[in-house]
Amino acid sequence: MDDLVTRSVCRLMVPFVQLYGAYLIFYGHLSPGGGFAGGAVVASSIILYALSFGRETAVLRVAPGISHLLESSGGLWYLLVGLCGIMLGGNFLANKAAGFYLGIPGQLFSSGIIFLLALGIGMKVSSTMVTLYYNLSAEVNDEDGHGI
């Protein structure tokens, strides 16, 4: 797939889609969105890039090894932040009981560990979907000559 219109539109759109995904992740405790939706938006921008520029170019930008690493470390990050609650004297995923800084409601850094948890969820969801796409599109050039 080698189309000038698709590549130009994709080159214009991908930064804004990623910015919107980052906004959804970081403001998940204040506005609609959150880790899952923001991670899906970030992943769809990377998949859009891979669809229009080809899998070989996308692998140079986001390598499958890095995607695997982010996927595992996102889950581990969630677990570690949850265990911090136990170490500081509360339950698993304890927020206020463990004495985290809660801040002023309505501001960006105002929710204790929810901000950090959304970061981990976004990392995990986006890298999972990118890995899913890489696995589906591997060896896509079959004998019929179909390709992405």
Place this chain on the structure above:
Amino acid sequence: MITVLDFLLLLFLIVCAVAVARIRDLLSAVVIFAAYSLVMAIIWQMLGSPDVAITEAALGAGVTTFLFIAAISRTRRTE
């Protein structure tokens, strides 16, 4: 009280759902399914759940379409 816009969106939704099930070309079915998800996201927003609307737009109209197209490109296009 159902407004005219609600009625039009729901009618479009039903037409899309029937068309996805009856059409023979799988690529066209995927595109119609993306339109179905987009209208469904608008309806979620009008029902007062913007969180679900964002997820529906990102997953239903975005990632699912990409994955279906990737699956079609590895198999046959018609049923």
